[in-house]
Amino acid sequence: MTRRLRLALLPVLLGGAARAAALQPMFARQDAAFGVLLLGEEWDQDWRQSLAAMAKKLAPQFPFEYAAGQADVKTIQAAVDRLQGAGVKKLVVVPLFLDSNAPILEQTRFLFGIRKEPSQKFLNAPNGRAGAAVLRRVSTKLPVVVTSALDDDPVVVDILADRARSLSHHPEAEAVVLVGLAPDLNPAEPRPLGRNLAAAPLNAENEYLQTLSGLAERVRAKGGFKSARAAVLQPEALNQSERDRHVESLRKLVRSLALTQRVLVIPHAMTSRVASPLMRNALEGSFARYLDKGLLPDDRIISWIGAAARRGAALPDMRVYKSSDQEMPSGFPPLRTRPFGSRP
Secondary structure, three states: OOOOOOOOEOOEEEOOOEEEOEEOOOOOOOOOOOEEEEEEOOOOHHHHHHHHHHHHHHOOOOOEEEEEOOOOHHHHHHHHHHHHHOOOOOEEEEEOOOOOOOHHHHHHHHHOOOOOOOOHHHHOOOOOOOOOOEEEOOOOOOOEEEOOOOOOOHHHHHHHHHHHHHHOOOHHHEEEEEEEEOOOOOOOOOOOOOOOOOOOOOOHHHHHHHHHHHHHHHHHHHHOOOEEEEEEEOOOOOOHHHHHHHHHHHHHHHHHHHOOOEEEEEEEOOOHHHHHHHHHHHHOOOOEEEOOOOOOOOHHHHHHHHHHHHHHHOOOOOOOOOOOEEEOOOOOOOOOOOOOOOOO
């Protein structure tokens, strides 16, 4: 069989909400020790460019599939079936997401039988999918390992530091502001802003802000910058005032830093498709330089995927709950849903 890479991307609509894509099998490989299912969420030019490079470099090493979307069991099941058809002995799921605590990854662990119940945070988030009385798990007899997301891996620090240096002239007189997009999980509950985390419960946004703060400090040290801060925007908050408060908090932070330092704003995002319009709007009129580029495309991410896959292949089966269906637990609140990326 010719070892010619066949890359076929099939965009489909997930429940009328988010788009998804699946990578067709690259080439047959019988009795492979493990196969890799890469999960991602966004779908734009940077993702397409990056996915083509990933397939070219990773598919010769192990059977490789890609599924994008809002933890949709049908899309993921189709990718798993293709890997099983390639004869793999173990399934290693590598989530190409920024944060292992993201609600979508909680739901992914349910789908693969690692957690008992569906993720209430995912199902009840603004971009959550409408639930039925029964939620299916992924069906497979293979051992399954779900690895961690990017989190604060050194590769993320390296890429972000390079992004900041691309804007820099005199790092010893510059401040780096790392800005991410936080999920909205409970719009009725007010969120503290800034870095005063001790007074607030450790919800998903605060956990993410802690990760961002740690990353920002490591970027500062690596690049030799004078200072570093972290901030979040909340584009999916159902409450407009909640979104506005985060925007104003970022503007105040940048204005304050700009009094004594040159300010460089770097997005903590996989791609700039969603982040850039929001951040440019938030920074309008401020004295700051903004980089319109996410972590992708970058070959270091491809190396990270390969390393994560091999580490995962050495781990034992993580599945605990192997039934195909799971009844919705009692006490789950009614789901509120709206199309991904829409505004109320």
